[in-house]
Amino acid sequence: xxxxxxxxxxxxxxxxxxxxxxxxxxxxxxxxxxxxxxxxxxxxxxxxxxxxxxxxxxxxxxxxxxxxxxxxxxxxxxxxxxxxxxxxxxxxxxxxxxxxxxxxxxxxxxxxxxxxxxxxxxxxxxxxxxxxxxxxxxxxxxxxxxxxxxxxxxxxxxxxxxxxxxxxxxxxxxxxxxxxxxxxxxxxxxxxxxxxxxxxxxxxxxxxxxxxxxxxxxxxxxxxxxxxxxxxxxxxxxxxxxxxxxxxxxxxxxxxxxxxxxxxxxxxxxxxxxxxxxxxxxxxxxxxxxxxx
Numbered sequence: 001x002x003x004x005x006x007x008x009x010x011x012x013x014x015x016x017x018x019x020x021x022x023x024x025x026x027x028x029x030x031x032x033x034x035x036x037x038x039x040x041x042x043x044x045x046x047x048x049x050x051x052x053x054x055x056x057x058x059x060x061x062x063x064x065x066x067x068x069x070x071x072x073x074x075x076x077x078x079x080x081x082x083x084x085x086x087x088x089x090x091x092x093x094x095x096x097x098x099x100x101x102x103x104x105x106x107x108x109x110x111x112x113x114x115x116x117x118x119x120x121x122x123x124x125x126x127x128x129x130x131x132x133x134x135x136x137x138x139x140x141x142x143x144x145x146x147x148x149x150x151x152x153x154x155x156x157x158x159x160x161x162x163x164x165x166x167x168x169x170x171x172x173x174x175x176x177x178x179x180x181x182x183x184x185x186x187x188x189x190x191x192x193x194x195x196x197x198x199x200x201x202x203x204x205x206x207x208x209x210x211x212x213x214x215x216x217x218x219x220x221x222x223x224x225x226x227x228x229x230x231x232x233x234x235x236x237x238x239x240x241x242x243x244x245x246x247x248x249x250x251x252x253x254x255x256x257x258x259x260x261x262x263x264x265x266x267x268x269x270x271x272x273x274x275x276x277x278x279x280x281x282x283x284x285x286x287x288x289x290x291x292x293x
Contacts (some may be wrong), residue, residue, distance in 0.1 A: 009040075163205045172199065
């Protein structure tokens with residue numbers, strides 16, 4: 001696989017009022033992101049509400065996304081599970097339909113040890129010939145993929161990168177320093193992504209890119225080329241949405257914002273609920289401050 005660099009949108013899963021998946025809008029969003037310069041489209045991750053779609057929907061979202069992208073940009077398919085066998089099965093499907101790589105989150109809820117995490121990812125990589133990006137987000141999974149385990153996993157054929165979503169720049173710098181240069185470190189935290197890329201990171205798996213795809217692409221290009229002035233100009237413009245898209249659990253504020261911008265319906269599946277009225281003005285003000293409405 002040609003290494004993926006730049007802005008990787010963590011795409012929402014649009015839904016109709018009855019909470020069924022809105023595939024026509026999914027296709028429109030993919031076309032829009034390609035037009036706006038998004039470098040890679042990540043589907044069925046945290047922002048794509050992977051915990052509340054069933055297995056059939058999960059697979060169909062991947063299939064439709066690959067079909068719609070038509071090879072114009074890579075598709076990073078979320079295939080994570082807290083069951084190793086389920087993760088293998090999702091990865092097999094993603095490969096079958098033509099996804100370019102898989103995103104594998106640290107197993108959540110069951111709190112595996114470091115050895116358990118190592119064996120989990122190693123098993124998937126050995127079972128499915130599809131490039132894998134690890135995903136460490138201990139704020140959601142509780143389990144934390146530690147530095148030495150990432151170094152071990154970087155030696156496993158097929159594991160090509162990590163989405164580092166702790167927001168800890170010192171931690172990211174140690175990864176960039178100690179990992180092979182062919183192993184990609186991506187940010188998974190919009191507020192600190194510019195810093196990670198200026199330190200040598202290869203891109204950003206972004207929530208903000210859902211509503212500011214062109215600006216996020218330009219920010220990534222500037223940061224990775226060392227153009228600090230331009231990168232920080234865009235960063236300061238986007239800071240309000242980087243912050244306020246997380247006033248409630250992602251993607252609650254994001255879907256409200258996308259609805260406000262006419263990009264998709266704001267529908268969520270329980271237990272996710274729509275944005276509280278008290279926070280609507282907060283998110284709206286962030287959109288205005290960033291020049292998005």
